[in-house]
Amino acid sequence: MKKLSVLLTALTLTAASGLALTGCGSSSAGENGEVIVYNWGEYIDPDTITMFEEETGIKVIYDEYETNEIMYPKVEAGAASYDVVCPSDYMIQKMIENDLLSELNFDNMPNARDNIGKQYYEQSREFDPENKYAVPYCFGTVGILYNKTMVEEPVDSWSILWDEKYAGNILMQDSVRDAFMVALKLDGYSMNTLDPAQLEEAKNTLIEQKPLVQAYVIDQVRDKMIGGEAALGVIYSGEALYTKAENEDLEYVIPKEGTNVWIDSWVILKDAPNKENAEAFIDFMCRADVALKNFEYITYSTPNMAARDLIEDDALKNSPVAFPDLSNYSNLETFHYLGSDGDELYNNLWKEVKSN
Amino acid sequence: MMKTTLQKIYMGLIFLFLYAPIATLMVLSFNASKTRAKWGGFTLKWYQALFRNSDILNALRNTLLIALVSSIAATVIGTAACISIMSLKKKSRTIIIGITNIPMLNAEIVTGISLMLLFLSLGLRFGLGTILLSHITFCIPYVILSVMPRMQHLSPYTYEAALDLGAGPVSGFFKVVFPDILPGVLSGFLMSFTMSLDDFIITHFTKGAGIDTLSTKIYTEVKKGIKPEMYALSTLIFVTVLILLILVNKAPGKEKGGVSK
Numbered sequence: 001m002k003k004l005s006v007l008l009t010a011l012t013l014t015a016a017s018g019l020a021l022t023g024c025g026s027s028s029a030g031e032n033g034e035v036i037v038y039n040w041g042e043y044i045d046p047d048t049i050t051m052f053e054e055e056t057g058i059k060v061i062y063d064e065y066e067t068n069e070i071m072y073p074k075v076e077a078g079a080a081s082y083d084v085v086c087p088s089d090y091m092i093q094k095m096i097e098n099d100l101l102s103e104l105n106f107d108n109m110p111n112a113r114d115n116i117g118k119q120y121y122e123q124s125r126e127f128d129p130e131n132k133y134a135v136p137y138c139f140g141t142v143g144i145l146y147n148k149t150m151v152e153e154p155v156d157s158w159s160i161l162w163d164e165k166y167a168g169n170i171l172m173q174d175s176v177r178d179a180f181m182v183a184l185k186l187d188g189y190s191m192n193t194l195d196p197a198q199l200e201e202a203k204n205t206l207i208e209q210k211p212l213v214q215a216y217v218i219d220q221v222r223d224k225m226i227g228g229e230a231a232l233g234v235i236y237s238g239e240a241l242y243t244k245a246e247n248e249d250l251e252y253v254i255p256k257e258g259t260n261v262w263i264d265s266w267v268i269l270k271d272a273p274n275k276e277n278a279e280a281f282i283d284f285m286c287r288a289d290v291a292l293k294n295f296e297y298i299t300y301s302t303p304n305m306a307a308r309d310l311i312e313d314d315a316l317k318n319s320p321v322a323f324p325d326l327s328n329y330s331n332l333e334t335f336h337y338l339g340s341d342g343d344e345l346y347n348n349l350w351k352e353v354k355s356n
Numbered sequence: 357m358m359k360t361t362l363q364k365i366y367m368g369l370i371f372l373f374l375y376a377p378i379a380t381l382m383v384l385s386f387n388a389s390k391t392r393a394k395w396g397g398f399t400l401k402w403y404q405a406l407f408r409n410s411d412i413l414n415a416l417r418n419t420l421l422i423a424l425v426s427s428i429a430a431t432v433i434g435t436a437a438c439i440s441i442m443s444l445k446k447k448s449r450t451i452i453i454g455i456t457n458i459p460m461l462n463a464e465i466v467t468g469i470s471l472m473l474l475f476l477s478l479g480l481r482f483g484l485g486t487i488l489l490s491h492i493t494f495c496i497p498y499v500i501l502s503v504m505p506r507m508q509h510l511s512p513y514t515y516e517a518a519l520d521l522g523a524g525p526v527s528g529f530f531k532v533v534f535p536d537i538l539p540g541v542l543s544g545f546l547m548s549f550t551m552s553l554d555d556f557i558i559t560h561f562t563k564g565a566g567i568d569t570l571s572t573k574i575y576t577e578v579k580k581g582i583k584p585e586m587y588a589l590s591t592l593i594f595v596t597v598l599i600l601l602i603l604v605n606k607a608p609g610k611e612k613g614g615v616s617k
Contacts, residue, residue, distance in 0.1 A: 036565045041576025042583070046411070061566035064576035070560070079472055080482045080565040219581055227393025246391055298580070 030059030035277035038063050038071065038082040040264070043138070044285075045297035052284045058277045075100065078271055083278040088264050092134050093127035093337040095267065101133045102268045108279045109135070111286035111306075112266075119326055120303035123261055126334040134265035135282050136303040140237040141261055141324055141332070142178060143254045145221070147247075150231035158186040158255045161232060162205075167212040171224060171233035174216035176350040177335060178260070179206060182234060185257045185331070192336040194345065203349045207356045216354070225250055236262075238300035240321050252321045258331025263303070378594060385587035402588040409585055415573040416589065418484070419553060422569060426491035427548035433492070434499025435541055438507050439529075441500075453504065460497045467494055468561035475562060482564030490562040491552045498551060499544035506540035 030053060041064040049060050063080065065071040068091040075085060076098070087095065095101050106113045112135045120136040128134045146155050150169065153160075161170055161182065173179055181191040183202035193199065214230050221233040226246045235243070240252035266282045268275060284290060291307035301322050302308065311317040326332060338346070385403075389396025406412060441452050459467060471490045480486055510533065518528040534541075556571040563572060574586055 038565065040580075041578065042580040063565040064568070064573075066576050066578045073469075074472075074561070077472060077476060079476060079561070080563075082565060219578070222581065223391050223393045226391050229393070246389070246394065 030057045032057040033274055033277055034059040034061055035274050035281045036061045036063070036081065036083045037281065038065060038075070038080075038085045040064065040086060041066055043086065043264075043298060045293045048285065048290050048293050051290065052281060056277075056280055056284070058280060060281070075269065081271060081273055082269055083272040083274050084266055084268055084281055086137055086264050086266055088262055088335070089124075089127045090335040090337040092265060092267060096128065096133055097337065100270055102270045102272060102275065103132045104135065104268060104282075105279065108276070109283040109286070111283045111288075115286050115288060115291065115304050115306040117303050117305045120263065123326065123332075123334060124263055124265065127263075127336065128265075134263075134267050135286065136263050136265045137285065138238070138298060138300040139261060139263040139303050140301050141254050142173075142181065142234065142236055142259050143240070143252055144232055145225050145235040145240055145243060145250055145252050146232045147225065147228060147230075148249045148251055150228075155232070155251075155253050156256050158182055158257050161234070162186075162209050162212065164212060166231050168214050169231035170209075170213050171221050171230045172209075172213050172216050173221070173234045174218050176346045178234065179216070179350065179353070180346060181260050181335075183209075185255070185259060188257070191260060191333050192338065194338060194342050196345070199345065199349055203353055206353045210353065210356060237321055237324070238298070241299050241319075244321070254324060254329065258329055258333065261326065261332045261334050263334060381587050382591045382594070385584060385591045387584065390581075390584060402584040403592075406585040406588045406592075411568070412570075412573065412585055412589060415568045415570045418567060419569040419571075422484070422487055422491055423549050423552040426488055426495055426552050427545050429488075429492045430495035430548045431499050431541060431545045434496045434544060435503055435537070437496070437500055438503045438537075441504070442507050453500070456497045456500050459494060460501070464555070464557040465561075468558040471558065472561040482562065483567055484564075486562045486564065487559055487567070487569070490558050491555065494555070494558060495548035495551055498547045499541075502544040502547060503537055503540040506537040510536055 035058055037060055039062070043064075044062075049062060052058065053060055063082070065074075068088050071085065071087060072091065072094070074080060075082060075095075092101070104112075116136055120139060121131050123139075124131060124134055124136055144155055144158070144160070146160075151160075151166070160166070161172070172182070177191075180199070180202055183205040184191045184193060184198065187198070187201055187205055189195075189198045189202070215224075217224070221235045222239050222243055224230050225233050225235070226243050228247070228249075235252070237252060237254075240250075244250050244252065266285065268278045268282070272278050285294065286304060288304065288306035288310055291302050291304035292310045295302040295304070295307055295311075308317060308323065316322060384392055386398050386400070387395055388399040388401070437456070441449055444452065468490075471486075471493065475482065475486050475489075514532050514536075515528055518532040519525070523531060554571065555569075556575060559569050560572055560575075563569075568576075570589075574582060577583055577586065
């Protein structure tokens with residue numbers, strides 16, 4: 001019993017010291033009210049938030065999520081009354097369909113209107129047909145990351161992931177849509193297809209590849225490729241820049257059959273309590289110097305042309321990995337929301353692949 | 357001889373499996389390179405970065421505050437519940453205990469979402485308050501679970517004797533009943549404390565904007581890779597707990613034996 005009470009006291013002490021560690025930070029609204037932002041984890045340079053608060057007097061309440069799917073139920077339920085959210089393409093489409101978003105007034109957001117490259121608004125039309133709801137924040141492609149010391153021939157096609165020479169040296173993405181994107185593109189179909197015959201074919205393509213795959217992973221592609229544990233991996237371009245910096249033998253290509261262009265964009269929710277502040281926030285994030293700071297922090301490609309002009313390192317500025325010229329590729333697509341039936345169709349086929 | 361060697365190897369293996377992940381994490385917290393695939397040399401920079409990172413420290417503060425407050429509240433409420441459950445008739449007692457056990461068997465995500473919906477329909481503002489309420493809610497059954505057996509083994513006569521000898525109901529409880537059930541109360545408290553410390557799912561659904569606990573904070577970093585500062589923090593927490601356990605086991609209470617444990 002004494003033992004327990006010692007433990008108890010000790011616990012209380014640690015807790016108390018934890019409290020003392022940072023002091024009781026009290027949050028008070030700024031002189032111009034507040035804005036509640038819901039963004040991906042580690043998806044903004046914290047300094048830019050401080051800058052925004054100082055310049056506008058608007059207090060930012062900042063919250064983070066880890067996947068689109070975990071963000072959606074919270075936003076839909078209205079649990080925390082967010083103003084600004086930064087979902088991905090297909091999720092924005094779903095939110096538009098379910099009437100969760102508010103139309104943007106671009107007259108209040110000159111930076112968003114002028115600094116973001118027109119081609120990215122064009123690409124956004126796949127999920128936001130009239131460009132009424134979303135301001136692109138980060139984008140990228142999905143491609144093949146390969147180790148030059150382990151792969152001799154030039155890599156330019158998804159088909160190399162089916163080459164038996166590299167059996168046990170291939171990393172695939174462990175997510176339904178990304179895996180099927182690779183197979184569908186290789187078979188020459190749209191990655192948003194709902195045609196059962198095409199999907200069946202893609203499923204068989206994936207099953208055929210399965211014996212060659214070392215592992216189906218998500219973020220481990222990064223570490224495994226840096227450590228030279230695999231020769232080829234399917235990866236998001238944002239990660240590619242970082243891995244190349246850590247291991248110079250790595251190279252990233254967008255396969256000629258085309259790929260997925262993903263775009264994470266700022267949107268304002270229909271029930272947003274602070275719409276004007278939300279627009280001010282989005283516009284601030286589109287200012288060239290702010291967007292540059294965020295690009296340097298996140299290292300994912302920025303659609304902000306003004307920020308891109310400010311990049312001093314020419315190699316980075318003209319890097320085809322960070323800023324691929326989208327017009328060079330004829331078959332780039334962006335994920336669509338397929339509805340719950342479509343999702344189920346994909347999920348069932350994916351289960352067959354995984355359990356085969 | 358052979359047997360003891362085998363025993364030792366077996367024990368060693370078990371410890372290896374239990375502690376290898378933690379050891380890996382501790383080693384990585386001193387790795388100068390951000391990726392686990394490369395050893396970039398020994399560094400303490402993640403520890404320095406940790407103490408400069410107000411987000412992580414805030415999350416740590418919230419986690420400890422929530423764990424402490426909710427486990428204390430759950431212990432008080434749970435113990436009080438046990439007292440009244442004891443005074444019920446046998447049949448209704450079994451029913452009530454059964455009902456309090458259900459939330460423990462429930463999937464966390466069900467508890468989380470139902471709490472979120474409840475708070476929404478009550479029009480509560482999501483924040484520290486809602487997290488506390490939900491943590492207290494899911495901790496109470498654990499307190500009841502650990503206090504109840506102690507209560508049942510208690511002889512009702514000692515309490516009655518105390519009353520006969522002139523103690524009021526309150527002082528009778530604290531002088532006679534409470535010392536006997538204290539071990540159960542304490543283990544209920546500790547169990548609540550750790551449950552609250554660990555929880556992710558329920559916290560995720562009941563938290564408001566701008567407030568994070570360690571588990572929700574770590575989880576948000578998944579997309580871009582968990583920062584080595586988190587390794588440093590986990591190492592510090594592990595070492596703290598280890599030191600605490602050593603202290604507890606060396607505590608003077610041990611020699612006396614008897615009541616302890």
